Amino acid sequence: MGFLEELQKRIIIADGAMGTLLYSHGIDRCFEELNLSKPEDIIHIHEAYLDAGAEVIQTNTYGANYMKLARYGLEDDVKEINRAAVKLAKQAASGRAYVLGTIGGLRTFKKSAITLEEVKRTFREQLYVLLHEEVDGILLETYYDLEELQTVLAIARKETTLPIIAHVTLHGVGVLQDGTPLSDALSQLEQLGADVVGLNCHLGPYHMIRSLEAVPLPSTAFLSAYPNASLPDYRDGRLVYETNAEYFKETALSFREQGVRLIGGCCGTTPKHIAAMAQALIDRTPIQTKQVKQQQANISIPSAEPKSEPPLEDIVKKRRSVLVELDPPKKLGIGKFLEGAKALKETNIDALTLADNSLATPRISNVALGTLIKQQLGIRPLIHITCRDRNLIGLQSHLMGLHTLGITDVLAVTGDPSKIGEFPGATSVYDLSSFDLIQLIRQFNEGISYSGQPLGQKTNFSIAAAFNPNVRYLDKAVQRLEKKIQCGAHYFISQPLYSEQKIEEVYEATKHLEAPIYIGIMPLTSARNADFLHHEVPGITLSDDIRSRMAACAHDPIQSSREGIAIAKSLIDAAFDLFRGIYLITPFLRYEMTVELVRYIQEKERSISERKVLHHG
Incomplete structure (x- = not known):
């Protein structure tokens, strides 16, 4: 039975965070490179999640793309790192779990920093390696920008018939950063061919469950959720997550009530969190119907007071x-x-x-x-x-x-x-x-x-x-x-x-x-002012003629001002x-210079108006 066939019948438990565990052991560098330099550490983490009850694990490839690896000088190792990640996950799974090839989002709040063309090139390179290594599905996770996720999902859907999980990430409850309600975003992803749609990262269980309350059960896809462990604390220069596993045991049942069929963890989660959810969901029977709450995003927003002056x-x-x-x-x-x-x-x-x-x-x-x-x-x-x-x-x-x-x-x-x-x-x-x-x-x-x-x-x-x-x-x-x-x-x-x-x-x-x-x-106020602006201020260039005119009166401050105004x-x-x-x-x-120029402009305007009146008269 395949992954999607199993989701049709029951809730499936996924793994939790990879980077959190590596970070907790003092590793603070490119996590994806460890697929090559410390493969035994990666296998050990995969096995820990499998022993905790995970039936789906993801490759250690979240940031294994050209743009993110370039930060560490590893941009030429995209293929090698992704290839090794799949082999390690498969070795750990040994047939007892599905292996998803993970591709993380590139855009965060600084959308203009990365063009869609750069997104496409970077995504295709990583996708082709993961598909060549025969993963069981593709997990697209931590996409704050819906446009980016829609773009890469369309590429992936065209290239493979494997299951695709598409996850958006929210800053707050129930709405994406461009104002799109979560339910609308997930519906759009479903229409683009995603087999599983949902959320991961940034939000803990409480806010993620609240966000899902306004989301109806998809028509053809399934819902998923990978919450963070909690809000992180910053202590002694390190990020610390403190939510205990017992809380995840309690909230797992709430996720099921929201229609979630694939449930795992994101930042801060450990094998203990996954084990707690697996224990809570011994009965993996999913719900078939759901009552959806009113979407807050549809509430009209009043306009500001009208301006007293025209724009x-x-x-x-x-x-x-x-x-x-x-x-x-x-x-x-x-x-x-x-x-x-x-x-x-x-x-x-x-x-x-x-x-x-x-x-x-x-x-x-x-x-x-x-x-x-x-x-x-x-x-x-x-x-x-x-x-x-x-x-x-x-x-x-x-x-x-x-x-x-x-x-x-x-x-x-x-x-x-x-x-x-x-x-x-x-x-x-x-x-x-x-x-x-x-x-x-x-x-x-x-x-x-x-x-x-x-x-x-x-x-x-x-x-x-x-x-x-x-x-x-x-x-x-x-x-x-x-x-x-x-x-x-x-x-x-x-x-x-x-x-x-x-x-x-x-x-x-x-x-x-x-x-x-x-x-x-x-x-201009002086020859020195002219030279400074020309040579040292970005975005300002003076002609040779102007600099010569200012230089000619360099030793006369009054004449310099007059020449600058002229x-x-x-x-x-x-x-x-x-x-x-x-x-x-x-x-x-030196506002008196500007005042003179404003009056000069007004006098020109007045003169033009008077000529028009005379002409028409």
Whole structure:
């Protein structure tokens, strides 16, 4: 009788964690490589699970793919490691258990780090080895990203008629990280040809059972569950799982009541946990009918309060729009900053943008200053958010805080690496890329957190994204813009440009985009400032002509400022008829320079309007 035929009639007990046992014995390196260097240890663990009552064991190949093995310099050993893993599992099983070839997911929360094409190439290489070694089935486990799992499942189903088990992994109860309800996800996997669908990892029995309560019995497939032992504790630099085996004995019966027919364990589980479940399920008779609970994911999420002002992306589509950046101070005391903000307020700019520790240098919190200028001066703040300083938890908390403060305009940027700032030893987090951050904010606008859980209400962020046109290949930079639009960007703010020709090139390269662009212009203050920007600041390039003009007045600070403003005005002239949005960056809190440029833009606009009136008159 085959594996699926047995599942038709009874509940089958699977094994538990491999890495947990290896880790508990002090092994803290590539677990899959041990198939070659310590085969006896792998066989011993397989045998321990078999002696505990496991009727299904999985190969030690969870991370035995090109991308994960490359972290250890083992990317050329994919075939050898997978081949050895199957042989060891079969040797241990000796015909008394089914051997599943395990392939783990690649994507976690940083979805953009791995393309689907990379997923496909990596998956196929590992799959073909496992199939060649004649495993009894394929176990696809720990897939946080449904798109990835659907992709690899389709490949596997096309290549083999062997049983395929497809496991998603949840951050929270009952919903995937993209907001898909678990029941819908498992149904989709069943339709793609999975023979067994279910859950593994991250959740312990309690939350996994709660998640399954909203899942009906599949029509043609079977349900499975491989829970973690518990939430891990971090002690003396090591992760420790403390749930006792008796708890697994109690919850095994609850899993059966949810329709689970294949039950094993994931992180933190040991042969004792598997033995406890096997003992609890002496009667392996599965249930045939089930009462399904209402899915919480279907509850409607209320929208946020409507904005009092139209989004900036709508404003700039209809008329000339000016944004001004005024950097938060590096030192305590905000007198000059507020002076500048007040002066710019009087020019009727559309928003004041506040960088997030630009050039990796600590500054007064842009959220604190944004709140002050909004409440005290009535200025619209546009808050920059970098991926550098906050992990995924901190970024979500940050966004919830901004929403609570009523700040809805944000610019999502990667952020300069810490090594270029005043504290080069500080950690650059980069849990997310700018693409991922844009997607996260868009998901917040849908009322869903990154874990897929409802936020309680929808946010209404207007999402700006950064654009660096100062690159060798402008077409590739534009491709990044297109990708950011797909991720959810509403409009773009560019790095400063210092060439009329470049402004025209940017227009020609981007005129097909629906998302508007604010062209960045920053007045130079001196020849040294020009040289520093050109040679040392990433993403900024100055023409030889501009550097020569600044060098000509290097010893006259007043003339240097005048020349910097003159250059900026000529750049504004070049951009004026091509882009409705102008983004002025204030150098060194010298707001009087920016005020003059804002008034120059307004005067040009007024002059054009007057000529139109005269023409029509």
